[in-house]
Amino acid sequence: MRSTVVGSFPAEESSPSNFKDKLLNTFGSYDPFKEAIKASVIAQLDAGVDIISDGQVRGDMVSIFTKYIPGMKIEDGNTVIVSKIRNPTQEISINDMKYAKKVMKEYFNGNIPEGKGIKGIITGPNTIVHSSRIQSFYKNKEDAIIDLAHSLKFEVDAIVKKVDPVYIQVDEPFLSTGMVDMKVAKEAIDIIHDGLEVPLGMHVCGLLNDAFKDIAKFNVDILDMEFAGNNVNLGVLEKNASLLGDKKVGFGCVDSSVNEVDDIKDIENLVLKAIEIVGKDNLILDPDCGLRRAPKDVAFEKLRLMNEIKDKYS
Numbered sequence: 001m002r003s004t005v006v007g008s009f010p011a012e013e014s015s016p017s018n019f020k021d022k023l024l025n026t027f028g029s030y031d032p033f034k035e036a037i038k039a040s041v042i043a044q045l046d047a048g049v050d051i052i053s054d055g056q057v058r059g060d061m062v063s064i065f066t067k068y069i070p071g072m073k074i075e076d077g078n079t080v081i082v083s084k085i086r087n088p089t090q091e092i093s094i095n096d097m098k099y100a101k102k103v104m105k106e107y108f109n110g111n112i113p114e115g116k117g118i119k120g121i122i123t124g125p126n127t128i129v130h131s132s133r134i135q136s137f138y139k140n141k142e143d144a145i146i147d148l149a150h151s152l153k154f155e156v157d158a159i160v161k162k163v164d165p166v167y168i169q170v171d172e173p174f175l176s177t178g179m180v181d182m183k184v185a186k187e188a189i190d191i192i193h194d195g196l197e198v199p200l201g202m203h204v205c206g207l208l209n210d211a212f213k214d215i216a217k218f219n220v221d222i223l224d225m226e227f228a229g230n231n232v233n234l235g236v237l238e239k240n241a242s243l244l245g246d247k248k249v250g251f252g253c254v255d256s257s258v259n260e261v262d263d264i265k266d267i268e269n270l271v272l273k274a275i276e277i278v279g280k281d282n283l284i285l286d287p288d289c290g291l292r293r294a295p296k297d298v299a300f301e302k303l304r305l306m307n308e309i310k311d312k313y314s
């Protein structure tokens with residue numbers, strides 16, 4: 001059994017404190033999030049997480065991508081599709097990931113141990129288009145989703161080439177809402193998976209009683225879902241586990257929707273049940289969703305307890 005995070009970690013912007021940072025600030029090149037990335041990497045590693053993220057500290061999961069994608073613009077914080085969606089104008093997450101990996105390497109005195117590493121995370125094309133407004137060019141969301149999948153593939157390939165991640169995760173919370181055309185959604189994920197040299201994971205939030213049978217058939221290697229914050233999904237998994245084929249399960253076992261530390265007995269019971277259903281070699285433990293909204297010490301403690309259970313049953 002290994003452990004990971006869904007992605008986001010509580011972050012604080014810092015202000016320049018030493019001469020170099022003040023100088024950088026003068027030229028507009030001081031990065032107020034660099035310390036937050038470092039703190040999030042160290043917290044994840046201290047808590048025992050095997051496959052870390054860069055903390056996704058820079059902001060909301062949609063605009064962080066759409067601000068670099070031609071055809072999309074941000075108005076009052078919301079993304080509007082205004083013309084044909086094309087490849088990103090620059091790499092989006094590479095610098096943060098490189099920095100996070102550097103911090104990780106230093107943490108382990110130069111050699112990242114076998115089984116540990118960092119993953120690349122992108123927000124999926126279905127989720128981005130469904131949370132955006134089409135103003136012009138596209139007659140329907142589906143065509144925009146396919147173009148956006150090609151655009152995001154550009155970023156995914158850059159991550160694989162330049163950061164050597166353990167795997168790529170696509171976040172598609174909208175797939176459980178019933179609003180998404182599953183055939184197009186699956187096609188979009190296939191575009192991202194095409195020729196990928198590392199495993200592909202997909203994170204879906206929410207209740208899965210209606211969506212699981214479709215989602216289980218997506219062409220991904222890891223399917224990540226939430227099991228701590230609701231009492232529906234575990235039953236759905238138990239009944240339909242055979243649909244997963246040889247996929248691994250990202251198993252949300254701490255509740256990211258409450259800002260208090262989970263009872264370790266609850267985590268343990270959930271994980272035992274998951275071991276029974278899919279087997280421990282097919283399990284990757286993680287929180288239900290990102291931990292952005294939790295206080296830092298609570299986020300840390302959630303991850304620490306999750307890893308205590310992982311160690312007990314690995």
Ligand SMILES: [Zn+2]
Pocket residue numbers: 006173203204205288289290
């Ligand atoms: Zn989520």
